[in-house]
Amino acid sequence: MPAEFLRFHSAVPNRHGRFPGLFALANGLQADGRLSEEEERWWRENNELGHRLYPDPSSTHPDTYDHTKHPGAQAWFKAEVVHIIAYARGYTRLLDAHQVPWTLLTTTTPGRIIYEDDVQVVALPFSYADDWPFAPPAPAEG
Secondary structure, three states: OOOOEEEEEEOOOOOOOOOOEHHHHHHHHHHOOOOOHHHHHHHHHHHHHHHHHOOOHHHHOOOOOOOOOOOOOEEEEEOOOHHHHHHHHHHHHHHHHOOOOEEEEEEOOOOEEEEEOOOEEEEEOOOOOOOOOOOOOOOOOO
16 A cells, blocks of 8 residues: 655645645744744744654755755655654644644655655655656647
8 A cells, every 4th residue: 555645734825836834834923923922932842842853854955945956845744653743733723723724635646755754755746747647649630
């Protein structure tokens, strides 16, 4: 059975047409000054916990999210790693409390994987025509 991957991201594209991930959305709340003192404390503690427990792809591969080299690169959690999914759910509750719309995507094919560790992959979205699985239509006769 193929592995399953989950991605939590914005339900609304940003001004660049991208869908920021869960942690970027939470960081946006903090940067915008929208967190209460208690939420700010939770955000800081959980960010520190995440940095201790989980690899940051850009720490070992600095160009992972480079928009020129890897346009559209997105992180996906491995669905079987339940502790990181539970960790992420705390952030979804924070977004919900501030009515920030997010969505959960589930797939077995997140794209062309450019990075992988024990809890996540970073993948480039598939593109036409490189990844299109069907033959092009036959030319019209006549």
